[in-house]
Amino acid sequence: xxxxxxxxxxxKTLLHNSSLGEPKKENIFMAEExxxxxxxxxxxxxxxxxxxxxxxxxxxEWGFFQVLxxxxxxxxxxxxxxxxxxVFHLPFQKKIEDNFLxxxxxxxxxxxxxxxxxxxVLWSEALHLSLADISRMDECKSxxxxxxxxxxxxxxxxxxxxxxxxxxxxxxxSTYFQENCPPNTSYLRLNRYPPCPFPSKAFGFMPHTDxxxxxxxxxxxxxGLQLLKDGKWFRVKPNPQALVxxxxxxxxxxxxxxxxSIKHRxxxxxxxxxxxxxxxxCPSNDAVIQSCCSTKRLLPGVYKHFSFREYQQQxxxxxxxTGDKVGLSRFLL
Ligand SMILES: C=C1C[C@]23C[C@@]1(O)CC[C@H]2[C@@]12CC[C@H](O)[C@@](C)(C(=O)O1)[C@H]2[C@@H]3C(=O)O
Ligand SMILES: O=C(O)CCC(=O)C(=O)O
Ligand SMILES: [Fe+2]
Numbered sequence: 001x002x003x004x005x006x007x008x009x010x011x012k013t014l015l016h017n018s019s020l021g022e023p024k025k026e027n028i029f030m031a032e033e034x035x036x037x038x039x040x041x042x043x044x045x046x047x048x049x050x051x052x053x054x055x056x057x058x059x060x061e062w063g064f065f066q067v068l069x070x071x072x073x074x075x076x077x078x079x080x081x082x083x084x085x086x087v088f089h090l091p092f093q094k095k096i097e098d099n100f101l102x103x104x105x106x107x108x109x110x111x112x113x114x115x116x117x118x119x120x121v122l123w124s125e126a127l128h129l130s131l132a133d134i135s136r137m138d139e140c141k142s143x144x145x146x147x148x149x150x151x152x153x154x155x156x157x158x159x160x161x162x163x164x165x166x167x168x169x170x171x172x173x174s175t176y177f178q179e180n181c182p183p184n185t186s187y188l189r190l191n192r193y194p195p196c197p198f199p200s201k202a203f204g205f206m207p208h209t210d211x212x213x214x215x216x217x218x219x220x221x222x223x224g225l226q227l228l229k230d231g232k233w234f235r236v237k238p239n240p241q242a243l244v245x246x247x248x249x250x251x252x253x254x255x256x257x258x259x260x261s262i263k264h265r266x267x268x269x270x271x272x273x274x275x276x277x278x279x280x281x282c283p284s285n286d287a288v289i290q291s292c293c294s295t296k297r298l299l300p301g302v303y304k305h306f307s308f309r310e311y312q313q314q315x316x317x318x319x320x321x322t323g324d325k326v327g328l329s330r331f332l333l
Contacts, residue, residue: 002092004092018201032232033235033237034227037065037066038242039067039068052168063261064245065244066243067242067243076151082147085275096108103129103136107133111124112323114319116322123204125191126190126192127190151277152186156186159281160177160281163177163213172254180287181287186280187282189280191277193274199267203267204224205265207228207265208265210246211311212251213251213254213283214245215245215278217277219238220274220275223235223274224267226265227263228263228265246261247260248280253303253328254289254292256303261328283308285308288305289305289306289307314330318330
């Protein structure tokens with residue numbers, strides 16, 4: 001039985017129409033490689049202030065950086081990747097069954113059924129899990145569950161430490177994240193990118209920003225991740241020892257636009273499947289996001305105050321209506 005979601009069938013019309021007299025587009029494979037800041041977190045002990053400055057600079061200038069000595073062992077990453085491969089290689093019919101792995105509906109996602117143009121294509125499948133779901137995961141798939149648990153335990157504390165460092169820079173009170181991001185409010189997304197017969201036409205993951213405070217990403221050796229800096233797309237060279245950290249929409253709002261939630265995308269490969277795992281550090285639904293500067297009345301706030309629930313509802317509504325999220329600009333004052 002086939003493991004692949006019917007992506008080609010789903011995007012048939014979009015793929016067909018695309019060849020009709022379109023102007024020549026950018027060559028997405030030719031993007032320049034970027035020199036993403038690489039920060040050694042072990043320096044937080046010996047040279048704390050210097051290391052914090054590097055993190056602040058990366059969050060302001062790039063919205064993206066990589067970290068080494070992050071505390072997530074290569075063994076944990078390897079076991080998770082093996083389990084991820086096993087689960088995505090199950091027959092497609094099994095993956096779409098109600099109660100797959102005892103997860104809530106919509107945890108297994110594939111493609112973008114709302115795509116209205118090729119720019120909105122996701123040539124990928126994902127397990128998008130709320131951390132609360134993990135403890136309810138099927139016991140018979142306990143190897144997957146324990147691999148996920150081992151990863152999220154360490155990723156959770158790394159996310160909190162990084163968020164606290166970033167909040168210190170902004171002058172936000174040190175307990176903000178403990179109060180607003182209790183255990184289990186974050187999300188984990190396991191991504192698989194099947195080989196794509198039309199890599200120049202269909203993205204593995206369409207350009208988007210993340211709806212988190214920050215995201216911790218581990219990509220395998222295949223490559224394909226690109227980010228938009230100053231209007232230009234750059235390739236992020238895979239570094240299996242490192243984790244990629246990116247600022248999400250919520251930190252951009254909290255920082256009154258000091259930190260940038262940067263658009264990123266994944267370019268498909270024609271030959272090889274690719275795997276990645278993203279930990280989205282998110283608050284409880286009721287948490288209210290208001291900019292640090294407006295609380296301290298230093299600068300006029302750029303965004304209205306909004307709850308995480310409102311933000312997610314707006315994203316869902318926009319994706320439903322247009323195939324894409326509008327994002328933070330919905331909440332401008
Ligand atoms: C089609 C889409 C799915 C997505 C919203 C989007 O318009 C493009 C980005 C996707 C993403 C990536 C980060 C988060 O996982 C997510 C929840 C988000 O806010 O943007 C997902 C959205 C999703 O899977 O619903
Ligand atoms: O697979 C990747 O490298 C990026 C995935 C991503 O951006 C996401 O899951 O939000
Ligand atoms: Fe993302």
